[in-house]
Amino acid sequence: xxxxxxxxxxxxxxxxxxxxxxxxxxxxxxxxxxxxxxxxxxxxxxxxxxxxxxxxxxxxxxxxxxxxxxxxxxxxxxxxxxxxxxxxxxxxxxxxxxxxxxxxxxxxxxxxxxxxxxxxxxxxxxxxxxxxxxxxx
Amino acid sequence: xxxxxxxxxxxxxxxxxxxxxxxxxxxxxxxxxxxxxxxxxxxxxxxxxxxxxxxxxxxxxxxxxxx
Numbered sequence: 001x002x003x004x005x006x007x008x009x010x011x012x013x014x015x016x017x018x019x020x021x022x023x024x025x026x027x028x029x030x031x032x033x034x035x036x037x038x039x040x041x042x043x044x045x046x047x048x049x050x051x052x053x054x055x056x057x058x059x060x061x062x063x064x065x066x067x068x069x070x071x072x073x074x075x076x077x078x079x080x081x082x083x084x085x086x087x088x089x090x091x092x093x094x095x096x097x098x099x100x101x102x103x104x105x106x107x108x109x110x111x112x113x114x115x116x117x118x119x120x121x122x123x124x125x126x127x128x129x130x131x132x133x134x135x136x137x
Numbered sequence: 138x139x140x141x142x143x144x145x146x147x148x149x150x151x152x153x154x155x156x157x158x159x160x161x162x163x164x165x166x167x168x169x170x171x172x173x174x175x176x177x178x179x180x181x182x183x184x185x186x187x188x189x190x191x192x193x194x195x196x197x198x199x200x201x202x203x204x
Contacts, residue, residue: 072162074175135169 010067019062026055053114060121064128078131086124093119140197142171145189160184 068075101108153167169175186193
């Protein structure tokens, strides 16, 4: 079959691998640092968390926005559906998050933007994978 | 939307992969169209009708509730 990569909008297919490698490297580095009882105080702990989350988000974005090797109109449609569900999931998450704070008697806190983006990207990737798998049956 | 893709394909003795290669889509897309899980675009429907040399209306028909 003809490879249709290039017709759709998105990063080239190899960005998926770059994204996966980036996420794997971040996770491995964090585990190694924890294993070595690295003194996180040399750099403010929050900064390391923000850097790690940013790199994971970049990796997830590469995976989510990369084109498939074979991408025809049905796959573009499935991708659209998965982005829609991720957007919907993001809205539900932002509505439920403060309600959960109220229920658990905590102070109502703002949702960290990075956490929201991570959840939306993860949701898109998972939904797209499941939709593709159901179509391949 | 109903379709007679499987029948037309059988007439020409084409596999799903053959048809997919012919019109430049994946085999999964042909399978999804045949099982009515996916409705093709006008362009794809026209490409399919060109392969079978019959009109789009002969392959794809609206169901009662869609009319």
